Amino acid sequence: MQSESVGSFAAVSGVVLLVLVIVFSAVFVAGVARQRHRYVDAVWGSAFALAAVVTAAMTTEHGDGWRRWLLTLCTIVWGLRLSIHIARRGWGAPEDPRYAAMLGKARGNPTLVAYTKVYLLQAVLVWFISLPVQVGLVATGGSAWGVTPAVIGLLLWLLGISFEATGDYQLARFKADPANHGRLMSEGLWRYTRHPNYFGDACVWWGLFLIGAAAWPVPLTILSPALMTWLLTSGSGKPMVEAHLTNTRPGYADYVARTSGFIPRPPKRISGASD
Template identity: 70%
Template sequence: MHGDSGWSFPATSALDAAVLLALFSGVFLVGWARARHRYVDAVWGSAFALVAVVTLTLSGGHGDTARKVLLTACTVIWGLRLSVHIAWRGRGAPEDPRYAAMLSRAGGNPAWAAYTRVYLLQALLVWFISLPVQAGMFASGRSAVGTVLLAAGFGLWLLGLGFESVGDWQLARFKADPANRGRLMASGLWRYTRHPNYFGDACVWWGLFLIAAGAWPAALTVASPVLMTWLLVAGSGKPLVEAHLSETRPGYADYAARTSSFLPRRPKAKD
């Protein structure tokens, strides 16, 4: 620790990594003991919130106070909402087929495969994607451009949080109706994009980046929202969900043909 000014950014970021390692290692022990690796999904959002709180606490006198508070509040609100939603949605559910399939293909020690390919990977992703939040806490001063970016970023964050929250709520209501068992959700926000929750997530992280990017060091972390967007659009998000839905939901091909894959827009008219 460096006097009253708080920890340095490198030291704080290194501690964030250590905290994430401890968190995901603990979740691994619980998941392995209960044969439910899906628990890690509910920890994802909370892990970002934890990084934000730890970074704010250790940053001391570094950085711009308004930016620090906004980054922390936005990250915590988004992360806790997501964790609660995923935990509630998955209560009593069996193992996630993604993890079951991964472990069935893994050679060698299955525990080591799960720990490295699921838990350590997610810890690394949380650390890297949260770099705008970490760096933004240490960015000093705020120019007129920085203030505009802060306001724009907060607006984009609000849009993203609202979009994914409403989309999740609409889907939860749809699934709660027994009459919709086996049917495809294609109304509400899901009429304009096949993935309102993923679109919302992308907006949240681009918004957080803009809030932080008003100061030069934090502007260098643009790779973080790029990676998050890639994961949602082409990585472990959209492709896996769509592959599952195409096999389990009749009419999915027709829905996909007329509905935007990511960015919201008016659906195409039926032929």
């Protein structure tokens, strides 16, 4: 990017952040009114789609056409699918135990803690993690590898969204069967990884990064997919889910012992293990 382009992008990215803060603030007001902060989870995916759309709309004279269309479309498809899935899953459900525990231990005003540590934090995270898409929409040119990084990125994105959507579908179908009430899901993709949805998310964002990585300065945004992967494996994703399941699902320790925690692989043979 030339210096004037950097300044222009900074302004656009600032607008994206402002829009995200406004959207998450509105969701906060609705969450307080309905006494359910879990609704913010359904906004997570669509907020990424919104960041891509706002950036694309404000930078129509920048970037490479094929890269702009690919990044925007892939982000929208992934984001809307995730939001629709979470909204359907959580419709009418009680408060998410994660938020209930956080606010129950909050020092000071729980409402203020929810706004800063849940809503504002998610707005900033969406902005930062979406930087490969934002930068990729305005960057031009390629590299000595031509379109190879983009092709690899698209294939990785396809693997990720397929893995995520399939895992979500399999889990929803399992839970819908009354015979499985209280049982542990260890079938389908869940036989090979304890978190096929998280693995899929990580693939999606590394894929988006690679789609734009041939154009400078997209490679500088590598911390964005790295942060998403960390959140999924070590932050608010895997550790919290597994702590909850350990206390609520009999046989979960055996499942952990034989099943990969993230990257899919054949299950280990554990003598005497059961679901």
